[in-house]
Amino acid sequence: MADDSDTSTTAKASRDGGVQSLRRAFELLEHLADTGGEASLSELAASSGLPMPTIHRLIRTLVALGYVRQNSNRRYALGARLIRLGENASMQFGTWARPLLAELVEEVGETANLAVLERDEVVYVSQVPSKHSMRMFTEVGRRLLPHGTGVGKAILSQLPADEVRALLKRTGMPAYTEHTLTDPDEMLAQLDKIAAQGYAVDESEQELGVRCVAVPLTGTPAPAAISVSGPEGRLTKEAVSRIAPAVQRIAATLSAHLAGEDLSA
The missing domain is CATH 1.10.10.10 (Winged helix-like DNA-binding domain superfamily/Winged helix DNA-binding domain)
Incomplete structure (x- = not known):
């Protein structure tokens, strides 16, 4: 016994x-x-x-x-059963990220967004609009191919080159505007620069007249990035140098939160 x-x-x-x-x-x-x-x-x-x-x-x-x-x-x-889990997790992520996005909007005066990479597309999961009458050019739930967006390029800059090439081959690189990059080699060269400087800039590549500064989250289970977007008349090239550090700071905080650090903050 x-x-x-x-x-x-x-x-x-x-x-x-x-x-x-x-x-x-x-x-x-x-x-x-x-x-x-x-x-x-x-x-x-x-x-x-x-x-x-x-x-x-x-x-x-x-x-x-x-x-x-x-x-x-x-x-x-x-x-297909994973889709519901992923979408709900993304939306919950977006919900608790909103206070930090609001802090970013208060500091820079433009709309802030959070997006994640899902099934070869970037999907916007949270947004805090600016107080300006001319606000944002996308909305929560919208899906876009990553090569033509600031958040997408920021996310791709964190992936190995062979994974990026495979993704671009699967999705293609359609031109949304005359400024959209449509060549994989040019995209990879730009991604190297983005990785080195720590942020991406969308220069009317998704929509004409819109500029976007995006920063990838790091050390997170799912590829993600945050961005600040606005009309070129307000979000000038000079403003980018002022806004980018603020976006990087919030991205670092979000990265720590998603990794499970200081979740009570």
């Missing part, structure tokens, strides 16, 4: 095994996301280092729950 210590050890192993399976399931979802959203079992085994039987068991469970789907080519892709 097992003594109390044996029972305790068995219970602990069971709990640890459950936690380990949960961790591995989420890691597989992240590996799927890293591959662009679709992969074979062998590719998942290579990227995760897990045994094939373990991957097969976890994937089968995730498919049954709707978090993964199996395509007709027998490859696996992120499931």
